[in-house]
Amino acid sequence: MNSQEQERIAQLLRQSQPPVDEAAPDLWPSMLQRMNAAPTAVPWFDWALLAGLCGVLLGFPQWIPLLLTSL
Amino acid sequence: MRSPSEAEELTVESFWRMHQAHARFDPARGFEPWARRIATRVALDWLRRQHARREEPIDGEIAAPAQGDPAEAAEIRAQTRLAFANLPPKLRVAAVLAVVEELPHKEVAEALGISVAAVKVRVFRALRLLRKELIRRGITP
Numbered sequence: 001m002n003s004q005e006q007e008r009i010a011q012l013l014r015q016s017q018p019p020v021d022e023a024a025p026d027l028w029p030s031m032l033q034r035m036n037a038a039p040t041a042v043p044w045f046d047w048a049l050l051a052g053l054c055g056v057l058l059g060f061p062q063w064i065p066l067l068l069t070s071l
Numbered sequence: 072m073r074s075p076s077e078a079e080e081l082t083v084e085s086f087w088r089m090h091q092a093h094a095r096f097d098p099a100r101g102f103e104p105w106a107r108r109i110a111t112r113v114a115l116d117w118l119r120r121q122h123a124r125r126e127e128p129i130d131g132e133i134a135a136p137a138q139g140d141p142a143e144a145a146e147i148r149a150q151t152r153l154a155f156a157n158l159p160p161k162l163r164v165a166a167v168l169a170v171v172e173e174l175p176h177k178e179v180a181e182a183l184g185i186s187v188a189a190v191k192v193r194v195f196r197a198l199r200l201l202r203k204e205l206i207r208r209g210i211t212p
Binding site: 001005006008009010012013014015016017025027030031034035 | 079082083086087090147148149151152155166167170171195198199201202205212
């Protein structure tokens with residue numbers, strides 16, 4: 001395929017694409033709906049941190065008042 | 072993208088992914104390339120899902136009888152769209168960005184996460200396959 005044929009095909013392709021409708025509707029409500037519907041996922045390392053803290057506090061309960069005063 | 076509702080759905084999906092990935096956004100590299108990369112991935116995912124659905128008429132345009140030049144031109148446009156829809160998704164995306172939207176190859180490469188040379192190869196292959204497909208459909212480009 002030479003460059004002329006390539007350009008002709010490219011031109012056909014450009015002409016075949018429907019024009020973009022600039023007057024697009026407001027998509028913010030859909031976005032908001034998606035954001036509200038999404039569950040708030042807790043990252044796994046937060047759970048690991050919590051489990052570690054619980055383990056430490058079970059092993060060393062005398063640290064509980066120290067932790068509470070530092071909060 | 073064939074219908075406005077699908078385009079809207081994918082636009083929302085793109086912004087949703089941007090929202091989820093905002094922590095990875097690097098302001099030094101600019102918003103547009105980052106957003107385009109995400110939107111391109113969304114489009115590619117959608118195209119791959121749709122890949123099985125082939126040869127379906129677009130808005131009834133194929134069924135329109137050829138009467139005179141405008142009808143013939145419309146027929147060629149419709150056949151081109153159908154032929155283009157038959158190409159592999161990764162070639163289609165490269166061709167849309169580089170040929171239809173006329174973006175520089177460097178920007179297309181950034182959006183697709185490939186090299187400029189690979190973009191050129193994909194665009195060339197897309198056009199060659201499109202030509203082949205059009206000839207198969209009885210249209211001499």
